Amino acid sequence: MTTTLPAYDEVVARFEPVIGLETHVELGTNTKMFCGCPTDFGGEPNTRVCPVCLGLPGSLPVANKAAIEAIIRIGLALNCSIAEWCRFARKNYFYPDMPKNFQISQYDEPICVDGYLDVEVGGETVRIEIERVHLEEDTGKTLHVGGATGRIHGATESLVDYNRAGIPLVEIVTKPITGTGALAPEVAKAYVAELRDVIRTLGVSDVRMEEGSLRCDVNTSLNLPGAEWGTRTETKNVNSLRSVERAVRSEMLRQASVLDVGGRITQETRHFHEDTGDTTPGRSKETATDYRYFPEPDLVPIAPDPAWVAELKAALPELPRVHRRRLQEQWGLSDLDMQSVLNAGAVELIEATVAAGTTPAAARKWWLGELSRRANESGVELAEIGATPAQVAELQGLVDAGKLNDKMARTVLEGVVDGEGSPTEIMTSRGLEVVSDTGALTAAVDEAIAANPAIADKIRSGKVAAVGALVGAVMKTTRGQADAKTLRELILQRLGVQG
Amino acid sequence: MSEMTGMSDFTRMTATEIASLVAGGETSAVEVTQAHLDRIAAVDDRVHAFLHVDTEGALAAARAVDERRAAGEVLGPLAGVPVAVKDVLATRGVPTTVGSKILEGWRPPYDATIVQRLREAGTVMLGKTNMDEFAMGSSTEYSAYGPTHNPWDLSRIPGGSGGGSAAALAAYEAPLAIGSDTGGSIRQPGAVTGTVGAKPTYGGTSRYGLVAFSSSLDTPGPCARNVLDAALLHQVIGGHDPMDSTSIPQPVPDVVAAARLGATGDLTGVRLGIVSEFVGEGAEPGVMAAFRESVDALTKMGADVVEVSCPTFAYALPAYYLIAPSECSSNLARFDGVRFGLRVGDDGNRSLEEVMSLTREAGFGPEVKRRIMIGTYALSSGYYDAYYGQAQKVRTLITRDFNAAFERVDALISPTTPSVAFPMGARTADPYQMYLADLYTIPTNLYGGPGISVPCGLSEGLPVGLQVMAPTMADDRMYRVAAALESAVGTFTPPAL
Numbered sequence: 001m002t003t004t005l006p007a008y009d010e011v012v013a014r015f016e017p018v019i020g021l022e023t024h025v026e027l028g029t030n031t032k033m034f035c036g037c038p039t040d041f042g043g044e045p046n047t048r049v050c051p052v053c054l055g056l057p058g059s060l061p062v063a064n065k066a067a068i069e070a071i072i073r074i075g076l077a078l079n080c081s082i083a084e085w086c087r088f089a090r091k092n093y094f095y096p097d098m099p100k101n102f103q104i105s106q107y108d109e110p111i112c113v114d115g116y117l118d119v120e121v122g123g124e125t126v127r128i129e130i131e132r133v134h135l136e137e138d139t140g141k142t143l144h145v146g147g148a149t150g151r152i153h154g155a156t157e158s159l160v161d162y163n164r165a166g167i168p169l170v171e172i173v174t175k176p177i178t179g180t181g182a183l184a185p186e187v188a189k190a191y192v193a194e195l196r197d198v199i200r201t202l203g204v205s206d207v208r209m210e211e212g213s214l215r216c217d218v219n220t221s222l223n224l225p226g227a228e229w230g231t232r233t234e235t236k237n238v239n240s241l242r243s244v245e246r247a248v249r250s251e252m253l254r255q256a257s258v259l260d261v262g263g264r265i266t267q268e269t270r271h272f273h274e275d276t277g278d279t280t281p282g283r284s285k286e287t288a289t290d291y292r293y294f295p296e297p298d299l300v301p302i303a304p305d306p307a308w309v310a311e312l313k314a315a316l317p318e319l320p321r322v323h324r325r326r327l328q329e330q331w332g333l334s335d336l337d338m339q340s341v342l343n344a345g346a347v348e349l350i351e352a353t354v355a356a357g358t359t360p361a362a363a364r365k366w367w368l369g370e371l372s373r374r375a376n377e378s379g380v381e382l383a384e385i386g387a388t389p390a391q392v393a394e395l396q397g398l399v400d401a402g403k404l405n406d407k408m409a410r411t412v413l414e415g416v417v418d419g420e421g422s423p424t425e426i427m428t429s430r431g432l433e434v435v436s437d438t439g440a441l442t443a444a445v446d447e448a449i450a451a452n453p454a455i456a457d458k459i460r461s462g463k464v465a466a467v468g469a470l471v472g473a474v475m476k477t478t479r480g481q482a483d484a485k486t487l488r489e490l491i492l493q494r495l496g497v498q499g
Numbered sequence: 500m501s502e503m504t505g506m507s508d509f510t511r512m513t514a515t516e517i518a519s520l521v522a523g524g525e526t527s528a529v530e531v532t533q534a535h536l537d538r539i540a541a542v543d544d545r546v547h548a549f550l551h552v553d554t555e556g557a558l559a560a561a562r563a564v565d566e567r568r569a570a571g572e573v574l575g576p577l578a579g580v581p582v583a584v585k586d587v588l589a590t591r592g593v594p595t596t597v598g599s600k601i602l603e604g605w606r607p608p609y610d611a612t613i614v615q616r617l618r619e620a621g622t623v624m625l626g627k628t629n630m631d632e633f634a635m636g637s638s639t640e641y642s643a644y645g646p647t648h649n650p651w652d653l654s655r656i657p658g659g660s661g662g663g664s665a666a667a668l669a670a671y672e673a674p675l676a677i678g679s680d681t682g683g684s685i686r687q688p689g690a691v692t693g694t695v696g697a698k699p700t701y702g703g704t705s706r707y708g709l710v711a712f713s714s715s716l717d718t719p720g721p722c723a724r725n726v727l728d729a730a731l732l733h734q735v736i737g738g739h740d741p742m743d744s745t746s747i748p749q750p751v752p753d754v755v756a757a758a759r760l761g762a763t764g765d766l767t768g769v770r771l772g773i774v775s776e777f778v779g780e781g782a783e784p785g786v787m788a789a790f791r792e793s794v795d796a797l798t799k800m801g802a803d804v805v806e807v808s809c810p811t812f813a814y815a816l817p818a819y820y821l822i823a824p825s826e827c828s829s830n831l832a833r834f835d836g837v838r839f840g841l842r843v844g845d846d847g848n849r850s851l852e853e854v855m856s857l858t859r860e861a862g863f864g865p866e867v868k869r870r871i872m873i874g875t876y877a878l879s880s881g882y883y884d885a886y887y888g889q890a891q892k893v894r895t896l897i898t899r900d901f902n903a904a905f906e907r908v909d910a911l912i913s914p915t916t917p918s919v920a921f922p923m924g925a926r927t928a929d930p931y932q933m934y935l936a937d938l939y940t941i942p943t944n945l946y947g948g949p950g951i952s953v954p955c956g957l958s959e960g961l962p963v964g965l966q967v968m969a970p971t972m973a974d975d976r977m978y979r980v981a982a983a984l985e986s987a988v989g990t991f992t993p994p995a996l
Contacts, residue, residue: 051589051607051608051609054838055833055838056589056607056608056609056838056839057589057595057597057602057605057607057710057711057833057834057839058588058589058595058607058611058707058708058709058710058711059609059707059708060706060707060742060743060744061744062741062742062743062744063744090829092828092829092832092878094832094835094852094855096835096837096851099833099838100832100833101832101833101835102829102832158851160837290879290880292828292829292875292878292879292880292883293878294825294826294829294878294883294887297713297714297715297745297826298711298714298744298745299744299745300744300745
């Protein structure tokens with residue numbers, strides 16, 4: 001079906017979007033949620049399993065205290081109330097990657113409720129209200145083999161790997177987010193980014209979207225101004241920050257195109273496709289399974305001691321928003337400059353580079369300049385560019401020591417990004433170093449003057465601008481390893497001309 | 500067939516006697532084990548108490564005990580004593596079917612905590628005993644592998660679901676057995692086979708490795724031919740298990756000392772309450788007669804016996820038949836043919852969903868299917884509050900009745916079951932009649948406290964049991980009362996097989 005999509009500006013002029021996000025975060029505990037199996041990513045299939053996470057008859061779950069501590073810290077960081085008493089519940093449905101054919105989750109008694117997270121979008125603060133944060137176990141993974149696509153269609157066999165089954169999973173659900181208008185896609189992205197930063201700061205998960213340790217489902221609906229909320233769709237498989245933004249935008253456009261011709265939005269799950277940037281329908285929610293939730297009788301209720309919760313709250317680290325404000329002040333940046341640092345995802349990188357001994361200005365220059373350009377070109381996140389804050393600090397140290405000039409430093413940085421080694425190693429291996437020995441430089445200058453008598457005469461006669469030709473000649477013989485400014489002064493001095 | 504009844508017949512001894520002979524070097528665990536294996540070989544084709552006899556494993560375990568004794572190790576109080584284990588408990592490498600076709604051939608890769616404790620205690624596991632499929636039933640007729648016969652009268656049921664364990668004791672195939680009690684599955688078979696069956700406090704014995712029927716009710720416990728043996732077994736298997744979240748982190752009450760105290764026949768100062776609701780017209784006259792005589796005996800030993808009304812107990816059966824099926828509908832979902840057990844229809848052309856359906860269709864028997872359907876319905880959106888939610892409220896009220904009663908008395912007593920062993924086939928066509936067999940035992944499960952059935956007499960030649968119910972974690976009280984009654988009425992021996 002090909003439909004001409006309306007322009008985004010038109011859509012937001014006519015409709016009001018309501019969005020909502022459900023985010024799953026795999027906790028980085030050492031062991032699984034209800035057994036002692038390790039949680040490391042990867043591993044040969046079905047090697048990190050035991051009777052409990054395989055759901056063998058007779059096995060019983062025992063809740064992981066570290067996971068409960070982690071979710072309480074997440075809840076506190078998201079300004080939630082922590083339940084004094086709550087229970088796990090069974091969510092019943094048949095699926096082969098779910099060993100017991102029910103998932104231990106939480107239903108009407110989540111451990112954290114009613115919080116919020118403030119995010120910055122376009123210089124404005126948007127408060128995202130959090131409905132609930134609850135704890136559950138992850139499922140295994142089904143692999144379909146024998147087909148061309150890796151999907152179930154056309155596959156000859158389906159294999160299940162239960163290594164992931166039972167890894168603790170935190171689900172964070174927002175309340176419906178209204179009133180964001182044209183900014184809805186950006187708000188969605190900013191929320192997930194902020195949430196990721198908060199959780200990373202807490203150190204409870206590595207929150208890597210590409211490895212699935214942070215997964216996001218996006219709910220979207222459109223309504224006419226003043227009208228009731230529209231029917232929502234839930235978009236799954238949104239695996240990067242950029243995709244969060246694109247998924248909301250794409251779904252807004254699609255829904256508008258349906259509503260514009262008098263159509264009706266089906267309440268359904270849709271799948272986002274990274275390649276095309278659009279969504280396609282999954283299973284319909286209108287025929288949704290009845291999960292027959294009931295309190296998990298194999299586990300005792302969770303009743304965290306209020307004194308313990310208070311301790312955890314007092315021990316929370318400085319959260320990203322507060323932290324950023326402090327950095328902005330320390331670095332002396334305007335709101336606009338800080339925003340560009342944030343947009344580039346460079347806060348932590350600059351902070352670490354400064355911590356390694358570089359001035360904030362120099363650190364910012366490298367990360368937002370050369371390195372951001374390279375990251376954009378290769379389509380990777382800045383943090384994954386291949387240069388570390390320590391290496392950038394080392395590079396700047398070489399510049400400050402007068403060993404590299406700006407142009408050489410950029411060449412060295414390219415080598416760093418390409419994985420050739422540390423800045424010092426690359427400087428040596430590529431033979432790049434500012435010639436600071438004035439004796440050798442003077443000899444090179446004298447040689448250039450002797451070889452270019454006509455130019456030398458021009459300069460002597462007052463045409464100082466001609467010095468550039470001699471600078472170029474010396475640079476050529478020294479293979480660029482001279483500081484241009486020093487060189488210019490030296491040439492004029494040897495010719496007895498005032499600069 | 501001639502029967503050995505002399506002093507050298509280990510199968511007629513109590514567990515205490517056997518352990519003492521083994522510890523003293525007067526016999527070997529191997530000899531004792533072989534005697535029981537021989538007895539099984541001689542009678543079990545008629546009784547069918549066992550689903551699997553682990554001859555090699557039993558003899559190896561017995562040899563290990565003999566070696567430890569020879570090496571001068573001090574053995575535990577039940578070392579060298581054979582034990583039969585209900586097929587509901589996972590036994591490493593030994594088939595575990597739960598009486599169901601759906602687990603036929605499954606050999607668990609792990610031991611249930613109780614099985615591990617039995618091994619550590621030096622008991623010798625003879626094999627796995629028959630049961631109603633997934634412990635759902637009161638006659639063992641719902642076993643997918645054929646019924647067990649009551650040694651008192653082979654044409655009658657041995658009770659259920661743990662009819663195999665109870666029959667193994669009554670047929671002298673084992674001196675000790677393990678059962679599990681969700682609504683009476685230890686106590687009711689104990690009553691109708693003239694043996695002792697104790698349901699410990701919920702959480703007092705570990706459920707880890709017990710194939711779940713109803714998680715909030717299932718309680719594994721000891722079965723024996725006398726109260727002291729049951730207490731000794733209780734002591735060995737009981738106590739906190741970190742693998743079971745619902746396990747109580749407290750030591751086992753001293754049930755052995757309580758049984759010894761009770762055996763002195765003195766109940767002075769003990770207050771007993773007869774549950775008014777359970778001595779009405781529901782029980783058979785013969786059962787009531789034996790019960791009344793036992794009450795007289797208890798009174799003579801010094802007990803202060805009164806009647807206590809527990810009006811909400813009338814709602815226990817319907818509440819149970821919502822809670823247990825609800826939990827079972829979820830617990831039994833894992834039997835889908837994907838990871839273990841039976842798989843039907845996997846011919847390369849059928850979808851996974853079809854294979855799951857065909858497997859469950861073929862693997863579960865009618866009673867299991869009935870309860871899965873009832874439970875699925877009761878938990879459904881829109882019905883939850885009216886059924887499961889309401890049943891949980893009833894459960895709370897029943898607990899209140901127990902708590903109120905235990906403010907007045909130390910323990911409650913009643914007949915264990917309204918009737919003696921009924922003829923095989925008499926109730927299979929009428930599930931409700933079958934369910935009534937557990938009428939007196941179910942309230943204890945809903946409350947979570949301990950209950951024990953002890954033989955108290957005969958009615959028309961068939962055993963009658965008396966039930967003692969105590970407050971949670973006061974298991975010792977019921978052993979004291981049961982042992983006192985046993986000292987007064989004696990034990991009961993079935994006719995020779």
